[in-house]
Amino acid sequence: MGLDVGSRTVGIALSDLLGLTAQGLETLRIDEEADDYAIDTLITLIKEHDVDTVVIGLPKNMNNTLGPRAEASQRYGEMLAAAYPDVRIVYQDERLTTSQAERMLIQEGNVSRKKRKEVIDKLAAVLILQNYLDSQP
Numbered sequence: 001m002g003l004d005v006g007s008r009t010v011g012i013a014l015s016d017l018l019g020l021t022a023q024g025l026e027t028l029r030i031d032e033e034a035d036d037y038a039i040d041t042l043i044t045l046i047k048e049h050d051v052d053t054v055v056i057g058l059p060k061n062m063n064n065t066l067g068p069r070a071e072a073s074q075r076y077g078e079m080l081a082a083a084y085p086d087v088r089i090v091y092q093d094e095r096l097t098t099s100q101a102e103r104m105l106i107q108e109g110n111v112s113r114k115k116r117k118e119v120i121d122k123l124a125a126v127l128i129l130q131n132y133l134d135s136q137p
Helices: 039-048 068-083 097-108 113-135
Strands: 002-005 009-015 022-029 053-058 088-093
Touching: 002 068, 002 113, 009 039, 009 113, 022 039, 022 113, 039 068, 053 068, 053 113, 068 088, 088 113
Parallel strands: 002 053, 053 088
Antiparallel strands: 002 009, 009 022
8 A cells, every 4th residue: 555645634555465566545734733643544545455554654854854745654654564463564665656646646737726636635545555565676
């Protein structure tokens, strides 16, 4: 399972059974300011899809340092690990995946700004998970 963690949404992607391709699943609504991270909903999805590894996008700065969003992604991973220790958490460098996802949607030509906003996090999660899958031996 791949996650693109934002302050208001978490894009979710799943791999096929062979671990070759990533497909978008859904986007969870969260609210960082209200400490509502939808961890229980995520755990339900993990169990439902028999997930053993969760790949969380780590939005590093271009100079390879960790900024506030990367730290928030790590906190999300720590919360998930504490709530459900049966799943392995892996972090994947996700620099520019959201902008790459947006470019892909714009190139489609018929995807409105509103529709892009609805699917961008899910597509970013697909890119995060696919990059991870491609890096595995």
